[in-house]
Amino acid sequence: xxxxxxxxxxxxxxxxxxxxxxxxxxxxxxxxxxxxxxxxxxxxxxxxxxxxxxxxxxxxxxxxxxxxxxxxxxxxxxxxxxxxxxxxxxxxxxxxxxxxxxxxxxxxxxxxxxxxxxxxxxxxxxxxxxxxxxxxxxxxxxxxxxxxxxxxxxxxxxxxxxxxxxxxxxxxxxxxxxxxxxxxxxxxxxxxxxxxxxxxxxxxxxxxxxxxxxxxxxxxxxxxxxxxxxxxxxxxxxxxxxxxxxx
Amino acid sequence: xxxxxxxxxxxxxxxxxxxxxxxxxxxxxxxxxxxxxxxxxxxxxxxxxxxxxxxxxxxxxxxxxxxxxxxxxxxxxxxxxxxxxxxxxxxxxxxxxxxxxxxxxxxxxxxxxxxxxxxxxxxxxxxxxxxxxxxxxxxxxxxxxxxxxxxxxxxxxxxxxxxxxxxxxxxxxxxxxxxxxxxxxxxxxxxxxxxxxxxxxxxxxxxxxxxxxxxxxxxxxxxxxxxxxxxxxxxxxxxxxxxxxxx
Amino acid sequence: xxxxxxxxxxxxxxxxxxxxxxxxxxxxxxxxxxxxxxxxxxxxxxxxxxxxxxxxxxxxxxxxxxxxxxxxxxxxxxxxxxxxxxxxxxxxxxxxxxxxxxxxxxxxxxxxxxxxxxxxxxxxxxxxxxxxxxxxxxxxxxxxxxxxxxxxxxxxxxxxxxxxxxxxxxxxxxxxxxxxxxxxxxxxxxxxxxxxxxxxxxxxxxxxxxxxxxxxxxxxxxxxxxxxxxxxxxxxxxxxxxxxxxx
Amino acid sequence: xxxxxxxxxxxxxxxxxxxxxxxxxxxxxxxxxxxxxxxxxxxxxxxxxxxxxxxxxxxxxxxxxxxxxxxxxxxxxxxxxxxxxxxxxxxxxxxxxxxxxxxxxxxxxxxxxxxxxxxxxxxxxxxxxxxxxxxxxxxxxxxxxxxxxxxxxxxxxxxxxxxxxxxxxxxxxxxxxxxxxxxxxxxxxxxxxxxxxxxxxxxxxxxxxxxxxxxxxxxxxxxxxxxxxxxxxxxxxxxxxxxxxxx
Numbered sequence: 001x002x003x004x005x006x007x008x009x010x011x012x013x014x015x016x017x018x019x020x021x022x023x024x025x026x027x028x029x030x031x032x033x034x035x036x037x038x039x040x041x042x043x044x045x046x047x048x049x050x051x052x053x054x055x056x057x058x059x060x061x062x063x064x065x066x067x068x069x070x071x072x073x074x075x076x077x078x079x080x081x082x083x084x085x086x087x088x089x090x091x092x093x094x095x096x097x098x099x100x101x102x103x104x105x106x107x108x109x110x111x112x113x114x115x116x117x118x119x120x121x122x123x124x125x126x127x128x129x130x131x132x133x134x135x136x137x138x139x140x141x142x143x144x145x146x147x148x149x150x151x152x153x154x155x156x157x158x159x160x161x162x163x164x165x166x167x168x169x170x171x172x173x174x175x176x177x178x179x180x181x182x183x184x185x186x187x188x189x190x191x192x193x194x195x196x197x198x199x200x201x202x203x204x205x206x207x208x209x210x211x212x213x214x215x216x217x218x219x220x221x222x223x224x225x226x227x228x229x230x231x232x233x234x235x236x237x238x239x240x241x242x243x244x245x246x247x
Numbered sequence: 248x249x250x251x252x253x254x255x256x257x258x259x260x261x262x263x264x265x266x267x268x269x270x271x272x273x274x275x276x277x278x279x280x281x282x283x284x285x286x287x288x289x290x291x292x293x294x295x296x297x298x299x300x301x302x303x304x305x306x307x308x309x310x311x312x313x314x315x316x317x318x319x320x321x322x323x324x325x326x327x328x329x330x331x332x333x334x335x336x337x338x339x340x341x342x343x344x345x346x347x348x349x350x351x352x353x354x355x356x357x358x359x360x361x362x363x364x365x366x367x368x369x370x371x372x373x374x375x376x377x378x379x380x381x382x383x384x385x386x387x388x389x390x391x392x393x394x395x396x397x398x399x400x401x402x403x404x405x406x407x408x409x410x411x412x413x414x415x416x417x418x419x420x421x422x423x424x425x426x427x428x429x430x431x432x433x434x435x436x437x438x439x440x441x442x443x444x445x446x447x448x449x450x451x452x453x454x455x456x457x458x459x460x461x462x463x464x465x466x467x468x469x470x471x472x473x474x475x476x477x478x479x480x481x482x483x484x485x486x487x488x489x490x491x492x493x494x
Numbered sequence: 495x496x497x498x499x500x501x502x503x504x505x506x507x508x509x510x511x512x513x514x515x516x517x518x519x520x521x522x523x524x525x526x527x528x529x530x531x532x533x534x535x536x537x538x539x540x541x542x543x544x545x546x547x548x549x550x551x552x553x554x555x556x557x558x559x560x561x562x563x564x565x566x567x568x569x570x571x572x573x574x575x576x577x578x579x580x581x582x583x584x585x586x587x588x589x590x591x592x593x594x595x596x597x598x599x600x601x602x603x604x605x606x607x608x609x610x611x612x613x614x615x616x617x618x619x620x621x622x623x624x625x626x627x628x629x630x631x632x633x634x635x636x637x638x639x640x641x642x643x644x645x646x647x648x649x650x651x652x653x654x655x656x657x658x659x660x661x662x663x664x665x666x667x668x669x670x671x672x673x674x675x676x677x678x679x680x681x682x683x684x685x686x687x688x689x690x691x692x693x694x695x696x697x698x699x700x701x702x703x704x705x706x707x708x709x710x711x712x713x714x715x716x717x718x719x720x721x722x723x724x725x726x727x728x729x730x731x732x733x734x735x736x737x738x739x740x741x
Numbered sequence: 742x743x744x745x746x747x748x749x750x751x752x753x754x755x756x757x758x759x760x761x762x763x764x765x766x767x768x769x770x771x772x773x774x775x776x777x778x779x780x781x782x783x784x785x786x787x788x789x790x791x792x793x794x795x796x797x798x799x800x801x802x803x804x805x806x807x808x809x810x811x812x813x814x815x816x817x818x819x820x821x822x823x824x825x826x827x828x829x830x831x832x833x834x835x836x837x838x839x840x841x842x843x844x845x846x847x848x849x850x851x852x853x854x855x856x857x858x859x860x861x862x863x864x865x866x867x868x869x870x871x872x873x874x875x876x877x878x879x880x881x882x883x884x885x886x887x888x889x890x891x892x893x894x895x896x897x898x899x900x901x902x903x904x905x906x907x908x909x910x911x912x913x914x915x916x917x918x919x920x921x922x923x924x925x926x927x928x929x930x931x932x933x934x935x936x937x938x939x940x941x942x943x944x945x946x947x948x949x950x951x952x953x954x955x956x957x958x959x960x961x962x963x964x965x966x967x968x969x970x971x972x973x974x975x976x977x978x979x980x981x982x983x984x985x986x987x988x
Contacts, residue, residue, distance in 0.1 A: 020945075107947060108864050108865075108944065108947070109942070109944070109947045109948065109949040110947075112857075112860070112861050112864065112949060113949065116853075116857045116860075116861075116951070119853070119857075119986075119987070119988060120853050120857075123849050123853065123963065123967065123986065124438070124849075125382075125438040126382060126436065126437045126438040126439070128435045128436075128437065130377060130433065130435065132447070135372075135373060135411070135412035135413050135414060136412075136414045137414065137415070138414055138415065138416045138417060139415070139416070139417045139418070140415045140417070140418040140419065140422045140423055141419060141422045146419075164382070164436075164438075165382035165383075165436070165438055166382050166436050167382055167383045167384060167385055167436075168384070168385065168386070168387045168434075168436065169385045169386070170385060170386045170387070171386070171387040171388075171425075171434070172387065172388060172393075172425035172427070172432070173421070173425060174420070174421040174422075174423065174424050174425045174426065175387045175388045175421075175424060175425035175432060175433065175434040176387050176421060176434055176436070177421050177422060177424065177433060177434075177435075178418075178419035178420060178421045178422035179421065180419070184435070184436075185419070185422060186377065186422065186424060186433040186435070187415075187418070187422040187423055187424075188375045188377065188424075188431070188433070188447065189373065189375075189411075189412070189413050189414075189415065189423070189431075190373045190375065190447055190448075190449035190454060191371070191372040191373040191411075191412055191449040191450050191451070192373070192449040192450050192451055192452050192453050192454050192709060192713075193449055193454055193709070194709060200379070200435065200437055201850070202437035202438040202439035202440055203438050203439050203849065203850070203963045204438070204439055204761075204959055204960060204962050204963050205439050205955060205956045205957035205958070205959045205960040205962075206439050206848060206849070206850045206851075206953070206954060206955045206956060206960040206963075207437060207439050207440055207850065207953075207954045207956075208850040208853060208854065208951075208952070208953055208954075209950070209951070209952040209953075209954070210857070210949075210950070210951055210952075211949070211950040211951075211952070212947070212948075212949055212950075213947060213948045213949075213950070214946060214947045215686060215687070215688060215709050215710075215946045215947060215948075216709075216710075216946035217946070218945055218946045219686075219945060219946040219947040221945050221946075222864065222944045222945050222947075226864065245860070245864065246860070247860060267698075354700060355617050355618075355697065355700070356695070356697070356700045356701065356702040357700075359610075359613070359614050359617065359702060360702065363606075363610045363613075363614075363704070366606070366610075366739070366740070366741060367606050367610075370602050370606065370716065370720065370739065371602075439956060439960075440956070441956060448603070450602065450603075450716045451514075451712055451713060451715050451716050452708060452709045452710035452711070452712050452713040452715075453601060453602070453603045453604075453706070453707060453708045453709060453713040453716075454603065454706075454707045454709075455603040455606060455607065455704075455705070455706055455707075456703070456704070456705040456706075456707070457610070457702075457703070457704055457705075458702070458703040458704075458705070459700070459701075459702055459703075460700060460701045460702075460703070461699060461700045462699045462700060462701075462933060462934070462935060462956050462957075463699035463956075463957075464699070465698055465699045466698060466699040466700040466933075468698050468699075469617065469697045469698050469700075473617065492613070492617065493613070494613060618932070619876075619932040620876060620930065620931045620932040620933070622929045622930075622931065624871060624927065624929070626941070629866075629867060629905070629906035629907050629908060630906075630908045631908065631909070632908055632909065632910045632911060633909070633910070633911045633912070634909045634911070634912040634913065634916045634917050635912075635913060635916045640913075658876070658930075658932075659876035659877075659930075659932055660876050660930050661876060661877045661878060661879055661930075662878070662879065662880070662881045662928075662930065663879045663880070664879060664880045664881070665880070665881040665919075665928070666881065666882060666887075666919035666921070666926070667915070667919060668914070668915040668916075668917065668918050668919045668920065669881045669882045669915075669918060669919035669926060669927065669928040670881050670915060670928055670930070671915050671916060671918065671927060671928075671929075672912075672913035672914060672915045672916035673915065674913070678929070678930075679913070679916060680871065680916065680918060680927040680929070681909075681912070681916040681917055681918075682869045682871065682918075682925070682927065682941065683867065683869075683905075683906075683907050683908075683909065683917070683925075684867045684869065684941055684943035684948060685865070685866040685867040685905075685906055685943040685944050685945070686867070686943040686944050686945055686946050686947050686948050687943055687948055694873070694929065694931055696931035696932040696933035696934055697932050697933050698932070698933055699933050700933050701931060701933050701934055
């Protein structure tokens with residue numbers, strides 16, 4: 001039984017994580033910490049792993065305390081840069097065996113989609129990305145879609161692939177999507193939808209489609225729980241949940 | 248048993264139509280006519296319906312002969328304009344009971360897709376079109392996708408719908424597709440694919456997707472046979488296969 | 495501006511309808527009635543249309559009052575049988591011009607899917623239904639999928655189509671799905687999904703797919719609002735939202 | 742430039758492979774061998790790699806000759822059992838550096854789909870397989886779908902996952918598909934389709950779909966060419982193309 005503490009437990013994300021921990025048979029929720037609470041409870045309750053969905057202002061103090069007290073950390077808080085990563089590495093170096101996972105995206109279906117896209121890319125002449133989101137989204141395409149396209153572009157370059165075949169001569173402006181590093185990306189905005197990404201690959205008489213659908217705002221929970229279960233076996237700093245998925 | 252004559256029987260399309268007629272239990276192929284052949288065979292063989300996939304130069308002569316001899320006509324040949332349509336109407340007026348179907352697209356799944364898109368459009372805040380074609384296609388988006396988008400735009404206008412919701416503020420150029428009459432259209436070019444069109448509609452917590460896939464170059468055959476079977480019950484000129492489908 | 499009263503306003507469905515009415519520019523929510531409340535408020539507030547999501551025990555009393563006071567009715571309450579329908583028809587006969595819509599399903603994408611499936615069925619040799627639901631669902635396949643399959647079967651019969659082609663000789667038990675009136679129906683149960691239905695039609699070198707996705711529990715709202723807007727133009731009893739959709 | 746010989750060059754598959762080699766810039770087709778031809782030409786032409794799509798009766802003789810003459814082999818011929826594999830291993834042991842690839846499936850999108858399905862399986866509570874084929878297929882589900890389901894079942898077992906959630910109490914016979922090692926598999930038979938497989942995974946508020954579409958009968962060609970390019974870097978016997986794809 002892994003003893004879990006949630007930092008930022010009063011937030012929307014933190015409370016969903018706490019509920020997820022409560023439902024899991026192999027995890028025990030022993031501490032919920034909100035802004036202003038003392039971290040001493042983590043030691044009193046003998047916490048094995050903390051989950052941090054707090055703020056860029058709070059997260060480094062939390063990690064300082066936890067790592068130096070031998071507590072593993074799973075972190076979804078944003079605002080990390082190279083300097084912060086180096087600081088975390090230094091703390092880990094001084095506390096052998098402590099694992100820290102920092103990940104920008106815990107939606108396991110999205111993380112797998114991105115990883116599979118990189119793996120598939122070398123074997124297909126063509127690859128394009130179509131993403132679908134609710135119409136209140138401010139940016140197009142989504143950050144995830146741009147990253148996916150860049151991953152495909154990298155994998156193609158490493159494999160020595162050239163440009164994709166495209167005989168288009170006459171095109172309505174915008175019809176062929178945005179060109180991200182040679183990979184075309186299309187963004188659909190659709191009332192009623194949440195967040196969906198589809199990557200299509202094509203070669204001789206066949207195509208491969210990898211599609212990820214998020215139907216709600218708690219799709220990050222299974223990925224966080226995977227992080228909690230695996231972090232002790234990955235000492236030091238790990239960036240990105242994909243490193244835990246054996247990909 | 249309907250007796251069928253095929254004009255342009257030596258062409259790729261005509262020969263596929265002839266093969267389709269041969270396979271159908273309720274149709275009998277009694278005449279195959281190629282460029283230069285006399286049309287007299289149509290009378291000798293007592294043809295009920297001709298199918299014309301010839302050339303813009305030949306088609307009007309064929310129709311003149313057939314209509315004025317009481318033979319129904321199913322026409323996929325291109326090059327019709329208002330003047331030609333009027334001429335056909337005049338010939339029909341002089342030959343009561345003769346039916347003529349001229350259609351730009353006989354792929355029945357594509358025709359239904361377009362019709363359903365118009366029917367669905369008034370009930371959804373959002374609608375976008377994504378089409379997929381082989382990478383040798385010269386234009387983007389496809390003519391069918393543009394027409395589908397225009398049909399959706401018309402249906403929205405008639406229903407009094409305004410602009411679709413879209414909060415996009417930051418967009419990579421082209422990511423939101425081509426704007427066809429207010430409907431966004433995205434064109435994917437993919438090795439291995441043939442011709443595919445997907446229309447997505449969205450409203451509160453739901454979406455409706457209508458998708459058409461063509462896997463080969465004979466997808467027009469079932470639509471032509473439907474035309475052959477129905478043309479006698481639609482006297483006069485009909486433009487578009489959808490008029491025969493009870494839509 | 496249509497003045498709307500909601501009966502069953504305290505229920506989950508009723509309150510979602512009330513919220514939907516409030517958001518619509520052309521509708522005004524003037525009365526919310528819960529179990530035990532007097533219906534007099536509907537007259538005091540000059541209600542044009544009521545929406546009834548109450549109980550089988552309450553609904554007939556509500557309709558008696560409303561129809562006989564000249565108020566149009568949109569009804570999602572269950573428990574109607576031929577006897578009840580006849581009673582409603584009698585009340586309508588005595589109150590010319592009053593419209594009543596009783597519908598088992600207001601999810602507009604599901605209603606359109608079923609209607610399009612019937613329209614498409616005569617033109618394809620093959621048709622199968624695949625539905626996807628959350629794993630807590632007790633029945634398989636869903637009632638909607640069974641009804642869709644029956645609609646397809648009816649349309650095929652009317653068009654004189656025979657059995658679908660299927661050369662299967664060796665099959666694992668269950669692999670070909672349930673046989674509903676000759677139409678194969680497959681039920682997938684999937685954690686994270688809500689309610690989704692896909693109908694696939696196939697003929698020579700092409701397929702047509704109609705897919706409906708419900709992402710949440712408020713997908714009935716747009717259909718109810720369509721009912722409210724249209725009911726005054728459909729005097730007498732109408733059963734099924736599809737009759738209002740011009741299909 | 743890799744010098745390639747094709748054995749079984751007169752067959753449908755062999756001739757498609759030959760055409761594919763001819764189109765590739767980095768491969769040179771130097772020998773085409775049909776039943777009855779001498780293999781001496783492979784030595785005369787200094788062949789680097791042979792591709793064998795012949796018959797179970799012919800393949801072992803071909804491999805004996807090629808391996809013992811230092812020629813790498815890519816083999817799609819069927820009929821291998823443990824005894825044959827051991828014989829190939831023995832020949833390879835005696836000819837260090839010679840690579841032999843024997844694969845039951847060269848459709849690269851199908852091979853990737855199966856590999857991704859195994860990788861994804863541990864992270865989702867639910868997984869089901871839906872396959873679509875033309876209606877002339879004799880078995881249901883397809884061998885590929887059964888294998889995919891078994892791979893998912895194995896991966897779930899290794900990860901310690903139990904049964905999938907499924908509350909179904911009332912089911913029409915067959916509606917939940919075939920149960921392959923605990924994974925439900927559904928087979929659709931559809932006029933116009935070729936060979937398509939879809940695997941759906943679900944967990945909290947999200948799903949992942951991996952779909953493979955074969956549009957024609959030459960979808961094996963890119964996988965064979967990948968085999969030809971890689972076989973020299975994989976000495977000894979390799980079974981299954983997936984081992985070459987870095988998965």
